[in-house]
Amino acid sequence: MESDIAVELDYVSSYRRLLQFRRFEEIVGDGVRSGAIHGEMHLAIGHEAIAVGIEPLVRRGDAIISTHRPHLHALVAGVDPCVLLAELYERDGGLSGGKGGHMHLFDPDHDFMCTGIVGASAPLALGYAYERMLRESDEIAICIIGDGAANHGTFAESLNMAALYDIPVLFIVEDNGYAISVARSSSSAGEIHRRGESHGIPGWRCDGRRVQEVRSVAQEAFAHVRNGRGPAILVAECERFRGHYEGDIDHYRSSAEKDSFPDRDPILLAEKAMSEAGMSKEEMDSIEKQVTAEISGWLEDALRNPFPDPLQALNGVFTA
Numbered sequence: 001m002e003s004d005i006a007v008e009l010d011y012v013s014s015y016r017r018l019l020q021f022r023r024f025e026e027i028v029g030d031g032v033r034s035g036a037i038h039g040e041m042h043l044a045i046g047h048e049a050i051a052v053g054i055e056p057l058v059r060r061g062d063a064i065i066s067t068h069r070p071h072l073h074a075l076v077a078g079v080d081p082c083v084l085l086a087e088l089y090e091r092d093g094g095l096s097g098g099k100g101g102h103m104h105l106f107d108p109d110h111d112f113m114c115t116g117i118v119g120a121s122a123p124l125a126l127g128y129a130y131e132r133m134l135r136e137s138d139e140i141a142i143c144i145i146g147d148g149a150a151n152h153g154t155f156a157e158s159l160n161m162a163a164l165y166d167i168p169v170l171f172i173v174e175d176n177g178y179a180i181s182v183a184r185s186s187s188s189a190g191e192i193h194r195r196g197e198s199h200g201i202p203g204w205r206c207d208g209r210r211v212q213e214v215r216s217v218a219q220e221a222f223a224h225v226r227n228g229r230g231p232a233i234l235v236a237e238c239e240r241f242r243g244h245y246e247g248d249i250d251h252y253r254s255s256a257e258k259d260s261f262p263d264r265d266p267i268l269l270a271e272k273a274m275s276e277a278g279m280s281k282e283e284m285d286s287i288e289k290q291v292t293a294e295i296s297g298w299l300e301d302a303l304r305n306p307f308p309d310p311l312q313a314l315n316g317v318f319t320a
């Protein structure tokens with residue numbers, strides 16, 4: 001273990017952050033159902049422990065390049081939650097003036113971006129990481145990618161190039177076992193964390209439902225990349241509790257599989273661990289109440305922003 005970046009786990013603050021992430025995604029889901037948010041919406045409910053696990057390992061100056069399921073990664077990067085919500089709720093004060101929406105989030109102040117093009121986060125992350133390498137900085141780029149995206153050629157090409165030039169990029173694969181309706185078992189051969197082996201890229205795998213496990217395994221992967229040893233892969237297994245998008249009828253997962261979700265819920269697992277450590281139900285409820293109030297406050301702030309002026313529709317639009 002390279003202890004220079006070891007970060008202790010604080011159970012209460014991790015629990016609070018898990019809840020914040022869950023409630024954040026829930027109020028975005030509410031926005032879709034009420035008709036306030038348009039377009040396809042992908043929530044990361046069930047992925048929270050990965051974001052909470054890596055958050056203290058990410059430093060200001062690192063870049064995070066995310067996917068079509070990006071909100072928690074934006075929060076980890078330090079994007080202002082009210083500004084993020086303003087974008088998702090299509091308001092003028094949002095990251096892209098309310099015109100980009102949930103798959104086009106860009107925050108240059110926090111070196112964060114996402115893309116709805118599956119597999120594109122890998123080559124984009126190489127660019128961010130290469131720039132950091134040229135500056136001889138110990139900042140890195142963190143590429144988030146899904147298990148489905150890991151089957152794209154862009155991932156294979158990016159592994160090759162990252163190894164060839166020793167580029168400081170950490171590929172974090174959020175392995176929720178599905179790409180839309182296609183199960184990993186019917187689309188993916190071999191083990192994703194070992195896909196860099198022939199290039200000399202080390203890989204780690206962890207249970208992405210448990211903050212503590214994510215944190216301790218991710219520390220090693222981060223240390224490898226940050227200490228100038230080249231790229232690394234971290235695969236974190238998790239569940240996607242919602243459909244692929246809000247409104248997906250999700251006919252492809254059996255009731256038995258869905259019934260077992262509570263056993264694999266990061267929040268319920270954290271509550272169990274805290275209760276075993278002596279925390280009372282009342283204490284947990286009080287944290288939950290505070291978080292719910294806080295998130296409602298974020299949304300109220302976001303909704304104070306007006307809708308974009310139609311006359312601004314062509315601002316930021318490029319023509320050849």
Ligand SMILES: Cc1ncc(C[n+]2csc(CCOP(=O)(O)OP(=O)(O)O)c2C)c(N)n1
Pocket residue numbers: 068069116117118119145146147148149150174176178179180240244
């Ligand atoms: C290049 C490209 N091909 C197909 C799609 C359609 N698409 C959107 S999400 C998705 C599945 C992605 O699965 P995975 O990478 O496992 O991420 P998850 O949705 O499970 O988080 C697909 C095929 C797309 N957006 N881009």
